[in-house]
Amino acid sequence: MKSKKSIxxxxxxxxxxxxxxxxxxxxxxxxxxxEQFYKKWKIDNLEINLVKFKSQYSLLQKNEDEVNLxxxxxxxxxxxxxxxxxxxxxxxxxxxxDVRKDSIKVRIMNQIMSSEIENQGGITKFKDEGKPFIFIxxxxxxxxxxxxxxxxxxxxDETVCVFxxxxxxxxxxxxxxxxxxYFYIGALITILLLSFFYSNMIAKPLIKITKTASKxxxxxxxxxxxxxxxxxxxxLATSLNLLSENLNEALTSLTDANTQLEKDIEKEKKLTEMxxxxxxxxxxxxxxxxxxxxxxxxxxxxxVLEGEEKQxxxxxIMDESRKMNSLVSDMLDLSQLESGNFKLTKEEFTxxxxxxxxxxxxxxxxxxxxxxxxxxxxxxxxVNADWNRIEQVITNYMTNAIRHTQEGGSITVTMINREDTxxxxxxxxxxxxxxxxxxxxxxxxxxxxxxRTRKLGGTGLGLSIVKNIILLHxxxxxxxxxEMGVKFxxxxxKQ
Numbered sequence: 001m002k003s004k005k006s007i008x009x010x011x012x013x014x015x016x017x018x019x020x021x022x023x024x025x026x027x028x029x030x031x032x033x034x035e036q037f038y039k040k041w042k043i044d045n046l047e048i049n050l051v052k053f054k055s056q057y058s059l060l061q062k063n064e065d066e067v068n069l070x071x072x073x074x075x076x077x078x079x080x081x082x083x084x085x086x087x088x089x090x091x092x093x094x095x096x097x098d099v100r101k102d103s104i105k106v107r108i109m110n111q112i113m114s115s116e117i118e119n120q121g122g123i124t125k126f127k128d129e130g131k132p133f134i135f136i137x138x139x140x141x142x143x144x145x146x147x148x149x150x151x152x153x154x155x156x157d158e159t160v161c162v163f164x165x166x167x168x169x170x171x172x173x174x175x176x177x178x179x180x181x182y183f184y185i186g187a188l189i190t191i192l193l194l195s196f197f198y199s200n201m202i203a204k205p206l207i208k209i210t211k212t213a214s215k216x217x218x219x220x221x222x223x224x225x226x227x228x229x230x231x232x233x234x235x236l237a238t239s240l241n242l243l244s245e246n247l248n249e250a251l252t253s254l255t256d257a258n259t260q261l262e263k264d265i266e267k268e269k270k271l272t273e274m275x276x277x278x279x280x281x282x283x284x285x286x287x288x289x290x291x292x293x294x295x296x297x298x299x300x301x302x303x304v305l306e307g308e309e310k311q312x313x314x315x316x317i318m319d320e321s322r323k324m325n326s327l328v329s330d331m332l333d334l335s336q337l338e339s340g341n342f343k344l345t346k347e348e349f350t351x352x353x354x355x356x357x358x359x360x361x362x363x364x365x366x367x368x369x370x371x372x373x374x375x376x377x378x379x380x381x382x383v384n385a386d387w388n389r390i391e392q393v394i395t396n397y398m399t400n401a402i403r404h405t406q407e408g409g410s411i412t413v414t415m416i417n418r419e420d421t422x423x424x425x426x427x428x429x430x431x432x433x434x435x436x437x438x439x440x441x442x443x444x445x446x447x448x449x450x451x452r453t454r455k456l457g458g459t460g461l462g463l464s465i466v467k468n469i470i471l472l473h474x475x476x477x478x479x480x481x482x483e484m485g486v487k488f489x490x491x492x493x494k495q
Contacts (some may be wrong), residue, residue: 018190027180042164043134043145049077050132050149050162058155067092079162082109086157112137113150113161127152136166160386205233212240229330254256286327289320331461333392337468344386348495351422352377352415354387358394359413365402372410379421381415384493389469390492393477394424396462397488401428404486412484421475422494427487438479442467 006217053073064455070081070092083092093106116135132151149162201359221244225237246319296313308361336342359375366373401411433441442463470477470490477490 015194016192019194020188023187023191024186024366025472027184039136039147042166043136045077045342046079046147046149046162046164047132047134048150048159049079050134053081054132054151054153054160057160058153077164079164080456082106082161082163084159084161091158109148109161109163111157112148116148117150123274126375127154130154137163140471152317202233205237209233209237209240212237212244216240216244218246219251221245246485271326281333282327286324289324291316292320307408307471327461333461334384334467337465342472344389346384348382348384349387349426350379351383351390351492354391355394355413355415355424358391358398361395362398362402366411369402369405369407371405372407374410374412375416376412378415378417378422381417381494383422384491384495386469390473393466393469393490396466397426397490400462400488401426404428404430406430410484419490421491421495423489423491425487425489427484429485431485432481433479433486435481441479 007336042312053069056069057066060069070083073079074081081092081146083089085091090106116133132149134147134149137146145166146163147166148164151160151162152158153160209225212223215221224244225240296317300310300313300317334447356377359373365371377400398411398413405411405428411429412425412427414425414427416425467477470492473492475490475492477488480487
């Protein structure tokens with residue numbers, strides 16, 4: 001979300017205002033109070049220097065020494081000194097080139113001194129107190145406004161008067177006002193520039209942090225806050241990056257866990273469906289033999305059958321019992337194989353001997369259906385496998401081939417030698433398998449021919465058992481449609 005007010009503008013405005021107020025206040029204070037401060041400083045300084053001058057002047061006896069002291073004092077402090085004796089006569093006044101102006105100044109200063117002394121209680125009181133009297137003279141056309149000091153020297157019975165013009169301070173104040181006008185403009189420009197850079201220096205990393213935080217709010221953790229400063233803002237950026245990494249890891253972990261949970265739920269759903277189908281298939285497979293056994297048993301129980309008919313009923317009951325036993329046996333085998341707890345009893349043997357012995361068992365069925373059997377063996381190929389379980393695989397393939405081969409058809413059993421593996425194929429003539437069913441035939445109780453004869457009708461578990469046995473051996477199995485019909489195969493690793 002974009003901010004309505006930029007922090008850069010805020011910092012710039014606040015910094016500029018603070019500095020402008022500071023400079024403006026400083027200008028006003030100096031313009032208004034500098035003159036008063038200067039006057040006070042002149043008064044205090046004049047009082048100290050006047051006392052100091054008196055202490056040195058009182059010790060001098062020679063006129064030449066007095067003149068030197070007065071001259072050096074005037075030059076050092078920019079003072080004008082007038083000294084009068086006890087009768088009020090002028091004893092000393094530093095003369096200038098303009099005699100007329102000197103006489104006017106002396107006259108004005110005499111008037112000011114007399115007036116101020118009278119205001120303080122008269123000459124007698126002034127002499128008795130022995131303290132310097134400091135005052136500021138008023139503006140006069142013939143004499144500038146000055147700071148004046150009067151002090152009585154009781155040792156020489158003389159009055160010392162010192163004047164220091166205040167005209168320089170007035171000029172200085174005027175110069176300062178003009179100077180500050182230019183200074184104010186320059187300082188204002190400088191302040192604006194400094195405020196701009198200062199606000200950018202602080203705002204730029206904050207903008208980066210805000211950008212990163214905004215992307216984090218949208219669950220985008222690819223953005224990293226590149227702030228290298230070693231201060232609080234840098235520490236904030238580092239913490240934000242760490243938070244982004246931790247949130248990314250946590251979110252990724254939650255996503256993976258959620259994906260796995262969805263897979264587990266889907267797997268559980270499939271397992272539930274498989275259980276339902278399994279129960280339904282088992283119920284269906286057991287229903288027919290149980291019904292037959294029940295019906296034939298009731299007929300035998302009524303004792304109305306004799307001879308061959310009675311023996312036929314007994315044979316049917318025994319045949320259906322064997323089929324039920326075969327179904328239960330296959331179910332137990334499949335349950336053990338799918339549980340993962342089944343242990344193979346492996347041994348090394350020649351594969352073609354096993355294939356040959358299994359095919360020989362079906363000779364009567366081949367003759368009965370007039371099926372032509374073709375064998376293509378490779379001798380001396382050894383495998384390390386469970387003899388009984390591989391025999392079960394070949395038996396299931398052969399039974400399945402005979403079941404789907406019409407009378408007068410053919411079955412071909414072939415062994416193919418490969419680099420590290422041996423492939424056994426059982427191909428039969430007849431109808432091909434629809435491509436949509438090639439993956440389903442390995443499922444429990446799946447039957448392509450729903451109306452097949454019960455003589456060789458299987459339980460629908462054979463190919464499921466085959467798949468699990470071959471997978472336990474680390475091999476593979478499959479089915480393909482061929483020009484002749486259908487070919488089932490399995491592959492094992494050679495020893």
